[in-house]
Amino acid sequence: MSDENRHVVLRRRPDPDVRADLFEMVDAPMPTIGDGEMLIRVIWLSLDPAMRGWIADAPNYSRPVAIGAPMTGFTVGQVVESRHPRFPVGTIVQGRQGWRRYAVSDGSDIDRIVDAAQAPISTALHVLGMNGATAYVGLIDVCRVKPGDTVVVTTAAGAVGSMVGQIAKVKGARAVGVAGGPEKVATCLDEFGYDAAIDYRASVTIGPGLDEAAPDGIDCFFDNVGGAQFDAVMDRINVGARIAICGTIGMPSFPLPTGPRPNRQLLVKRARIEGFLILDHYDRFSAIVDELAAWYRDGHIRYREDVTDGLEGAADALVRLLSGRNTGKALVRVGADQ
Amino acid sequence: MSDENRHVVLRRRPDPDVRADLFEMVDAPMPTIGDGEMLIRVIWLSLDPAMRGWIADAPNYSRPVAIGAPMTGFTVGQVVESRHPRFPVGTIVQGRQGWRRYAVSDGSDIDRIVDAAQAPISTALHVLGMNGATAYVGLIDVCRVKPGDTVVVTTAAGAVGSMVGQIAKVKGARAVGVAGGPEKVATCLDEFGYDAAIDYRASVTIGPGLDEAAPDGIDCFFDNVGGAQFDAVMDRINVGARIAICGTIGMPSFPLPTGPRPNRQLLVKRARIEGFLILDHYDRFSAIVDELAAWYRDGHIRYREDVTDGLEGAADALVRLLSGRNTGKALVRVGADQ
Numbered sequence: 276m277s278d279e280n281r282h283v284v285l286r287r288r289p290d291p292d293v294r295a296d297l298f299e300m301v302d303a304p305m306p307t308i309g310d311g312e313m314l315i316r317v318i319w320l321s322l323d324p325a326m327r328g329w330i331a332d333a334p335n336y337s338r339p340v341a342i343g344a345p346m347t348g349f350t351v352g353q354v355v356e357s358r359h360p361r362f363p364v365g366t367i368v369q370g371r372q373g374w375r376r377y378a379v380s381d382g383s384d385i386d387r388i389v390d391a392a393q394a395p396i397s398t399a400l401h402v403l404g405m406n407g408a409t410a411y412v413g414l415i416d417v418c419r420v421k422p423g424d425t426v427v428v429t430t431a432a433g434a435v436g437s438m439v440g441q442i443a444k445v446k447g448a449r450a451v452g453v454a455g456g457p458e459k460v461a462t463c464l465d466e467f468g469y470d471a472a473i474d475y476r477a478s479v480t481i482g483p484g485l486d487e488a489a490p491d492g493i494d495c496f497f498d499n500v501g502g503a504q505f506d507a508v509m510d511r512i513n514v515g516a517r518i519a520i521c522g523t524i525g526m527p528s529f530p531l532p533t534g535p536r537p538n539r540q541l542l543v544k545r546a547r548i549e550g551f552l553i554l555d556h557y558d559r560f561s562a563i564v565d566e567l568a569a570w571y572r573d574g575h576i577r578y579r580e581d582v583t584d585g586l587e588g589a590a591d592a593l594v595r596l597l598s599g600r601n602t603g604k605a606l607v608r609v610g611a612d613q
Numbered sequence: 614m615s616d617e618n619r620h621v622v623l624r625r626r627p628d629p630d631v632r633a634d635l636f637e638m639v640d641a642p643m644p645t646i647g648d649g650e651m652l653i654r655v656i657w658l659s660l661d662p663a664m665r666g667w668i669a670d671a672p673n674y675s676r677p678v679a680i681g682a683p684m685t686g687f688t689v690g691q692v693v694e695s696r697h698p699r700f701p702v703g704t705i706v707q708g709r710q711g712w713r714r715y716a717v718s719d720g721s722d723i724d725r726i727v728d729a730a731q732a733p734i735s736t737a738l739h740v741l742g743m744n745g746a747t748a749y750v751g752l753i754d755v756c757r758v759k760p761g762d763t764v765v766v767t768t769a770a771g772a773v774g775s776m777v778g779q780i781a782k783v784k785g786a787r788a789v790g791v792a793g794g795p796e797k798v799a800t801c802l803d804e805f806g807y808d809a810a811i812d813y814r815a816s817v818t819i820g821p822g823l824d825e826a827a828p829d830g831i832d833c834f835f836d837n838v839g840g841a842q843f844d845a846v847m848d849r850i851n852v853g854a855r856i857a858i859c860g861t862i863g864m865p866s867f868p869l870p871t872g873p874r875p876n877r878q879l880l881v882k883r884a885r886i887e888g889f890l891i892l893d894h895y896d897r898f899s900a901i902v903d904e905l906a907a908w909y910r911d912g913h914i915r916y917r918e919d920v921t922d923g924l925e926g927a928a929d930a931l932v933r934l935l936s937g938r939n940t941g942k943a944l945v946r947v948g949a950d951q
Contacts, residue, residue, distance in 0.1 A: 501876040523876045536872045538839040538861045541888035548886045550879035 280305045282345040283374035283589055285330055291528065293327055293597050295590035298346060298374075306379045314356040315368065315378050318612060320586070321349040321400040322593050322605035323434075324499070324524050331528055346374040346589075350609070351389060351399050367391050369399040374589055376609060387561055393568055396612070401434045401604040402578045407567045408560055409521060409553045410438035413497050415446070416556070417519040417549050422447030424494035425513075427485070429504050432459035434604040435521060437467045437578065438567075439497045444468050445575050448495070451488045453481060453504055455599050462602065466577050481507045492516075500525035502534065509540055516546040524597075579603030618643045620683040621712035621927055626670055629866060631935050633928035635668065636684060636712075644717045652694040653706060653716050656950060658924070659687040659738040660931050660943035661772075662837070662862050669866055675892075684712040684927075688947070689727060689737050705729050707737040712927055714947060725899060731906055734950070739772045739942040740916045745905045746898055747859060747891045748776035751835050753784070755857035755889050760785030762832035763851075765823070767842050770797035772942040773859060775805045775916065776905075777835045782806050783913050786833070789826045791819060791842055793937050800940065804915050819845045830854075838863035840872065847878055854884040862935075917941030 280303040287297045308314050329347060330340050340347055350372040354362050359382055362368065370385040372378035389399045401407065413435075414420050426443040430436040431452025440463065443450040452463040452472040463472035471488035475481050485493070485507055492513035498505055499522035512518070526532050537548065556563075570576050581603040583592040589607045596605040618641040625635045646652050667685060668678050678685055688710040692700050697720055700706065708723040710716035727737045739745065751773075752758050764781040768774040769790025778801065781788040790801040790810040801810035809826035813819050823831070823845055830851035836843055837860035850856070864870050875886065894901075908914050919941040921930040927945045934943040 498876070501874060505874075505876065520876050520880045523880060526874060526876060528877070531873045531877065533871045534874045535869045536839060536843075536864060537875070537886070538836070538843065538858050538864060538888070539866070539869065541886060542858045542861060542890070543888070545888050545890050545893060547888075548875070548879060550876075550881070550883050550885075552880070552883050555883060 280375070280377045281586055282376075283586055284343055284345050285340050286342065288330060288332055288339075288342070289327070291331075293330070293594055295594050297330065298590040298593075300587055303375070305377060308356055308358055308379055310358050312379050312381050313354045313359045313362050315350075315352040315370070315372055315380055316355045317350045317352040317372050317376055317378065317609040319351040319397045319400055320374060320589060320607040320609050321405070322589065322596050322607065323349070323405075324430075324522055324597065326593060327524070327597055328528070347371060348373050349386075349400055349405055350378075351396050352378070352610075362388075367396050367399075369404060374586060376586065386557075387564065394571055397580060397606055398571075398578065400606060401580075402438055402576050403564050403567050403571065405553055406434040406604065407438050407576075408556070408563045409435050410442055410497070411563050411567065412553055412556050413519040413521050413551060414439050414442050414495065417551050418495040418497060418517040420446050420448050420495050424448040425451060425489045425491055426495040426497065427451045427453065427489065427493050427508050428497045429453045429500040429508075430522075430524065430599075431469065431472060432462045432467065432602070433499065434578075436497070436499060437463075438576070440467045440469050441576055442570075443495075445570055449489070451485070451493075453500075458602065462579065466579065468577075475504055482510065485511050495519075497521060499523075502526050502532070506535055509535075509537055512540065512544050512546050514544050514546075516544055518546065518548040520548060520550040581605050583607045585609070618713070618715045619924055620714075621924055622681055623668055623678050623684050624680065626668060626677075626680070627665070629669075631665055631668070631932055633932050636928040636931075638925055641713070641715075644715060646694055646696055646717055648696050650717050650719050651692045651697045651700050653688075653690040653708070653710055653718055654693045655688045655690040655710050655714055655716065655947040657689040657735045657738055658712060658927060658945040658947050659743070660927065660934050660945065661687070661743075662768075662860055662935065664931060665862070665935055666866070685709060686711050687724075687738055687743055688716075689734050690716070690948075700726075705734050705737075707742060712924060714924065724895075725902065732909055735918060735944055736909075736916065738944060739918075740776055740914050741902050741905050741909065743891055744772040744942065745776050745914075746894070746901045747773050748780055748835070749901050749905065750891060750894050751857040751859050751889060752777050752780050752833065754894070755887050756833035756835060756855040758784050758786050758833050762786040763789060763827045763829055764833040764835065765789045765791065765827065765831050765846050766835045767791045767838040767846075768860075768862065768937075769807065769810060770800045770805065770940070771837065772916075774835070774837060775801075776914070778805050778807050779914055780908075781833075783908055787827070789823070789831075791838075796940065800917065804917065806915075813842055820848065823849050833857075835859060837861075840864050840870070844873055847873075847875055850878065850882050850884050852882050852884075854882055856884065856886040858886060858888040919943050921945045923947070 367389040473484035501523040705727040811822035839861040840863040
């Protein structure tokens with residue numbers, strides 16, 4: 276890989292499809308650092324379904340990426356120059372350096388220092404990072420999973436979903452996954468330890484599959500999708516069910532889609548639906564990652580990576596992710612590991 | 614009033630309208646009591662919107678009233694014969710004696726003994742009873758209201774709604790009521806101390822009214838209605854909003870109506886919708902009523918009663934309640950006070 280600096284910038288907003296030509300790779304000057312700053316060489320870039328929201332103009336929980344600005348993203352990189360006391364040269368950091376080869380940081384956009392001895396450093400972008408923490412907060416804090424509960428997860432083979440399934444098993448629950456296509460269903464069963472998995476593409480409705488996979492009804496529902504999959508689960512919730520809304524990737528952003536009103540089911544079942552955002556739980560991020568790392572050490576956590584080499588392939592890889600064609604956590608290898 | 618016994622029985626199920634001729638008043642033998650039993654002379658019968666659900670065959674949180682059986686209902690009565698050690702003759706009890714003049718009880722269908730010195734005994738059926746406790750649990754336990762919050766309540770002038778508004782004020786929140794017609798709006802403002810009240814019948818949408826009444830957005834929403842009123846509030850919730858579903862009187866029971874999907878709003882606003890049922894909180898009923906009684910003593914709680922004289926008018930009064938034409942808590946005076 277070259278030592279020149281490059282950025283990928285956002286050129287246009289989706290209308291509404293996310294296509295690779297919304298982005299453009301441009302040369303950028305190699306930055307110089309000031310006092311209290313460091314230069315980070317980006318090694319890994321995470322691609323996430325939430326990026327669809329980050330580049331849209333629709334109301335969202337963060338300001339959209341500006342047209343002409345480098346695309347934002349979670350990264351793992353190494354400090355290659357430093358005038359910052361907490362981050363000496365050689366430190367591996369997980370931060371928000373975006374779609375760039377090199378970035379200057381004053382530390383405010385660093386999430387944590389990565390211990391390369393604990394696990395491969397790319398895991399700081401998934402099972403021991405934001406995806407793992409998202410699964411943890413949604414299943415443990417929002418759904419309050421208990422031993423014996425039946426947990427249903429959508430996008431069950433994905434970076435977040437596969438962690439929900441594995442944490443459910445750690446906690447003594449029954450894990451039921453919903454995923455798209457026989458390959459992902461097989462991954463759920465063979466790699467991630469789900470008790471049952473349903474292919475939502477195999478039939479018009481996943482209802483009969485859920486009846487078989489969750490014969491005692493559904494106590495916890497971790498939803499990344501919305502729409503018809505959400506409806507089928509809601510029809511089968513138990514009294515006191517807890518539903519965590521983590522994403523809505525199966526629903527158009529605009530206009531607001533319609534569907535069955537959940538009010539009466541929520542009332543009759545005394546159930547709860549709650550949206551959550553991992554960024555609200557930032558203060559607990561390190562503690563959560565430590566707990567996930569302990570489960571990883573004990574052999575409870577497996578993962579798959581879907582790696583694209585080079586920043587020039589990032590936009591295509593994002594489009595692939597948003598169409599559900601990736602298998603495993605979508606990562607871009609921006610630079611060499613060491 | 615006569616000393617003969619009478620029941621009102623359910624003859625037919627709604628299809629889907631609740632009409633007075635679903636019910637019939639019949640003579641009944643005067644019951645005799647055994648050991649551990651008592652005879653209760655019913656004085657007050659509560660009419661509640663939930664009765665629509667109790668007589669329907671649709672899935673619900675309780676078994677429907679059987680055809681030919683006396684209609685169920687919350688009552689206040691006086692023990693007139695007793696072979697039960699805890700309930701001597703003269704005791705005033707709040708229980709579930711149903712639409713009857715006289716009922717035998719072994720104590721299992723008694724909710725609490727009423728202190729006639731505390732307040733008029735009819736209040737045990739509303740502000741110091743199930744309605745008050747419902748408002749308390751929904752606003753304090755489910756919505757977790759805080760000082761400075763903006764609270765929106767639907768059916769704001771109703772038996773539950775008016776208590777939600779008054780508890781919101783006790784807790785230092787801004788109370789915004791939504792009610793049907795100028796008379797109920799005036800009642801909200803003049804009697805129940807709401808900061809603002811909106812007539813949902815005055816225009817197609819209550820959106821502009823909410824914009825004016827809740828300029829800082831909505832933190833807590835206590836909903837008895839569903840449908841268009843629910844949608845208008847959801848469009849204006851703040852980050853971290855809490856929504857308690859207490860009823861769905863504005864939504865048809867069958868088929869399940871459709872509407873805007875709330876998933877994306879819940880996610881972006883990290884908000885929560887939760888259905889609750891006061892019967893799940895029975896173990897705390899006495900403690901909650903004690904707290905409500907203290908607020909009543911301190912002058913924070915006002916109420917209105919809409920009284921129908923005689924069990925023979927109960928069915929018509931229920932139809933009137935379900936069409937929103939009552940003003941105040943709907944009660945039937947079944948027998949003389951003492």
